[in-house]
Amino acid sequence: MGKFPNLAGYDMTESHMPAQALYRARKEGARIPSALLQSADRSAAYAIQDATLAAIGPIGGWKVGAARTGAEPTCAPLPAQCLLPDGVAFSGPAWRLRGIEAEVAFLLGADLPPRPAAYSVQEVAAAIVAVMPVIEVVETRLSDWFDAPPPALLADLLSHGALVMGPRQPFDPAWLDLRKTEAVLHFNDQVVAHTVGGHPCPDIGALLAWLANHCMRRNGGLKRGQVLTTGSCTGMLFASQGMRVNADIAGLAPLSLSF
Numbered sequence: 001m002g003k004f005p006n007l008a009g010y011d012m013t014e015s016h017m018p019a020q021a022l023y024r025a026r027k028e029g030a031r032i033p034s035a036l037l038q039s040a041d042r043s044a045a046y047a048i049q050d051a052t053l054a055a056i057g058p059i060g061g062w063k064v065g066a067a068r069t070g071a072e073p074t075c076a077p078l079p080a081q082c083l084l085p086d087g088v089a090f091s092g093p094a095w096r097l098r099g100i101e102a103e104v105a106f107l108l109g110a111d112l113p114p115r116p117a118a119y120s121v122q123e124v125a126a127a128i129v130a131v132m133p134v135i136e137v138v139e140t141r142l143s144d145w146f147d148a149p150p151p152a153l154l155a156d157l158l159s160h161g162a163l164v165m166g167p168r169q170p171f172d173p174a175w176l177d178l179r180k181t182e183a184v185l186h187f188n189d190q191v192v193a194h195t196v197g198g199h200p201c202p203d204i205g206a207l208l209a210w211l212a213n214h215c216m217r218r219n220g221g222l223k224r225g226q227v228l229t230t231g232s233c234t235g236m237l238f239a240s241q242g243m244r245v246n247a248d249i250a251g252l253a254p255l256s257l258s259f
Contacts, residue, residue, distance in 0.1 A: 185237060
């Protein structure tokens with residue numbers, strides 16, 4: 001991780017002190033109370049995200065999702081150093097929550113820079129070159145994660161810990177609709193989730209178009225090479241220390257991780 005900017009003599013914005021607390025908690029494997037984030041709304045939470053990423057390092061991708069069809073999506077940038085290969089093993093004090101979500105992700109092959117007009121689903125689809133299965137490992141820097149208010153969870157990169165990426169395959173626009181997508185999660189040899197159409201907002205094209213338009217106003221647009229993950233097909237389940245996790249999304253290669 002890079003050094004957090006020197007704040008001595010700096011006219012601090014409301015986002016810098018909460019971001020500093022999150023950065024240190026992430027670096028040290030510690031936990032902080034959500035009250036330290038002072039994130040009263042989504043705008044403040046997104047500012048904290050940006051300040052945190054300025055300390056951690058480059059953006060490798062984005063996560064986007066919505067609680068249900070028609071709800072306003074939320075998103076978070078993903079540190080490049082947290083994008084990890086299939087089969088990775090996690091250890092150490094940072095991995096305490098160990099939330100597991102099986103997701104469908106996309107690789108951008110072209111930039112989507114700022115412009116006056118909004119991006120359409122078709123334009124975003126034209127910029128995608130690959131689809132892949134991923135497992136998001138949900139982790140928190142908050143000591144009161146179960147009771148934390150939504151803006152605090154949003155400020156903490158939507159509880160992102162890591163994104164384990166499976167093999168890529170050429171993009172087919174059919175992947176922008178997950179209403180019939182089958183997904184299976186195994187913890188060791190036990191099936192802990194088996195869903196068909198389990199994504200809460202299966203219109204993935206709409207989520208990605210929202211993300212492209214959000215980012216062109218906020219971060220200079222989405223970039224070629226970034227990975228965009230789109231929310232859980234299985235819900236969130238919690239793995240124990242010593243478990244092996246396997247995910248299988250129909251039509252994509254299986255992938256795994258272990259703790």
